[in-house]
Amino acid sequence: MSGSEAIEHKLNLTPQFDASGLIACIAVDAGTGEVLMLAYMNEEALRRSIETGQAWYWSRSRRELWRKGATSGQTQRIVEMRVDCDQDALLIKVEVGGDGRACHTGQRSCFYRKVTLGQGSRGRAALSMND
């Protein structure tokens, strides 16, 4: 079994952090399945998330460990955590606290803009807000 096959089949978590020591984590709403955000965890954030069941991330802009909702109240209780085939991405299903908005802009999801698809989009694609 090659190294990558071992990672795909094994039943131990062996997270593959990138060169910056981070792993991407997709957060989805446990109730609706809506994708809320993509953030990053370092080893410590992942350890705390697993142990406490609350989402901890590493803020790349502020360069600090961060418990989601610590200031905003929009906490994320982890109902389920999954890891992908090559163990370099995580998926968490969360219950959002506070007013239920996961995005710091006040939107429920960070993905509040659609990208216009098609040939005419060459160069600068247009965005549109949520309907």
Added chain:
Amino acid sequence: MSGSEAIEHKLNLTPQFDASGLIACIAVDAGTGEVLMLAYMNEEALRRSIETGQAWYWSRSRRELWRKGATSGQTQRIVEMRVDCDQDALLIKVEVGGDGRACHTGQRSCFYRKVTLGQGSRGRAALSMND
């Protein structure tokens, strides 16, 4: 308006590629909403995805541009593309071709293993397969 506020509010796509020239892209099943995979696009992959409506990625391991499903048949037709607040992550809703499996391991989703949560998970968390 600060630079980051402009990125959050503007209605032009201004993707924030990382130091490696990549942007993370979450692919979900357009029908069920299930998260299928997390992959990366470079500028060319993103341009082709927008123009053709087929998912193109950059393979970090093979270091090549890659149309999803080109060899496996498990193509991804993009029904909708979204970008997040700070424009450093994409979300695509896709119709999967072929046998409907998005993962190269033969699973429908790359996220086929759950991570055991809780205090007992200190050190090495256990994984379990899909039910």
